[in-house]
Amino acid sequence: MRIIVLGSAAGGGYPQWNCNSEYCRLARNDSTRAFPRTQSSLAVTADGSRYLLLNCSPDLRQQLNQTEPLHPREGLRSSPVKAVVLTNGDVDHIAGLLTMRESEPFSIYASARVHRILTTNSIFNVLNPEYVRRHTIALSAPFRPEDAHGRPLGLEVEAFAVPGKVALFLEDASRGGDFGTEEGDTVGLHVRSPESGASFHYIPGCAGLTDSLRQRLDGSGLLFFDGTLFRDDEMITMGVGKKTGRRMGHISMNGEDGSLAAFRDLCIDRKIFIHINNTNPVLVENSPERKIVEQAGWTVSRDGQVIDL
């Protein structure tokens, strides 16, 4: 199984279009100190030729252009991308579907809640049902993703609920502190090669670690995990926003309630932060915060990173 990190940043990417912070200026002006990053997505293949996307970012066209194994190779129109799994309905995870128009057969796997976003937004009708098959996935029920013609890609995926929040544009303040969030709004994925037995977990958005989630992840060989913020209030203290990480549905790295502490006693071979917000100091090479996460046994993902399992 091969994993390609197509994008490692959170919504807005790094740099973000309207952000003039020190970190974003660094990404524009000195990419040796801070690598620019597109929005969060992985490509996975079991056979080296047919790929499954985990999330579909607004930067997808750029990501595909930059990733030679994902260029079309067969006939006049084709793509190595055969299927997509969505972990939630946020813009940074679904807008890339608009790039995947142009009558190309592929399959979309998502929860009923996320599919509802696609069906109630007519703009996604550019995905012609003659070509694009939409599959509803159930939580905690492993499935084998297929291309649009029903051919399995040689991977098994299990989606499981994680603490999270409904997509920003669907928040309903009248429904209390969780803004109308329901099960299936945010999922994590366990991706496995039934042939080799290799597997990994992908959780780009997660509001906190429950006991059942800890049990599920303990013993994992590889984990990509929500690295949105370093400090829960960093957007507020930097003066770029009004929301805490908690309000946005993301656990932060630092602090007693943070992910570094939460994972300390779990046995996971390789822990990689992904979905990193442009305010997170771990984006800066050799920053004190980068050193803290590395000393805690984590690495910070980069666009174009390739991992073979």
Place this chain on the structure above:
Amino acid sequence: MRIIVLGSAAGGGYPQWNCNSEYCRLARNDSTRAFPRTQSSLAVTADGSRYLLLNCSPDLRQQLNQTEPLHPREGLRSSPVKAVVLTNGDVDHIAGLLTMRESEPFSIYASARVHRILTTNSIFNVLNPEYVRRHTIALSAPFRPEDAHGRPLGLEVEAFAVPGKVALFLEDASRGGDFGTEEGDTVGLHVRSPESGASFHYIPGCAGLTDSLRQRLDGSGLLFFDGTLFRDDEMITMGVGKKTGRRMGHISMNGEDGSLAAFRDLCIDRKIFIHINNTNPVLVENSPERKIVEQAGWTVSRDGQVIDL
């Protein structure tokens, strides 16, 4: 007045994600013979610091990253982009609005028909009305675009109806050969600097030249015009699609009904094709078709091109 071509390709861009044609392979492998192009959009400024976007393509984040004058410069969060005018509701002209989330004040100008697409697709609710002002424009009624705080950008814009087609994802086959197209679905723009008197026309989508459109454009100093296809049936003969240009709402360059013939007797100082589809042979430098359009007095736009008027 300064114009920056942010993107010069039609929907899908060049190369298109799933296109393995000779032309798209050329754009991937030999950019000296065929420059890659992102999807159609212009940035215009009267004062050199505040910009108006004409359309907002899915490639907007990449376009802004590549265009230094559009990087934020003031405070922690800001953008030189102060307003957007939309000429229709196609994905290649509106999806970039999803990049312009993140609580940045700006104004959107569009016809009532195009605004309806934004309001009926909840994903565009990421554009918080606290920051983003939506103005409905009337046809043939010049207006002066303002930033979100009501400060005029020093430009005057007139939108006028051109023959076209409703957005693909809203086509209604039950409503006959025009698929439910109504006035305001596709407009052209006349952009003028009231201070200098300089002006140009921008018509990235147009199904044909009516007499009134010919009269309007005769005498123009600069025209950006729909260069989607060279031949009306080129997508069919290349084997990459089932539709003619006419069916998609685009006049082609070639032939008796084509734009080269239609503009032959009009007096226009500078004629530039934009919104060029990846099947159009004029994308290839020195192709016979490129020579034909150049001999007819046209040029083919490129991303990053700057024109001062």
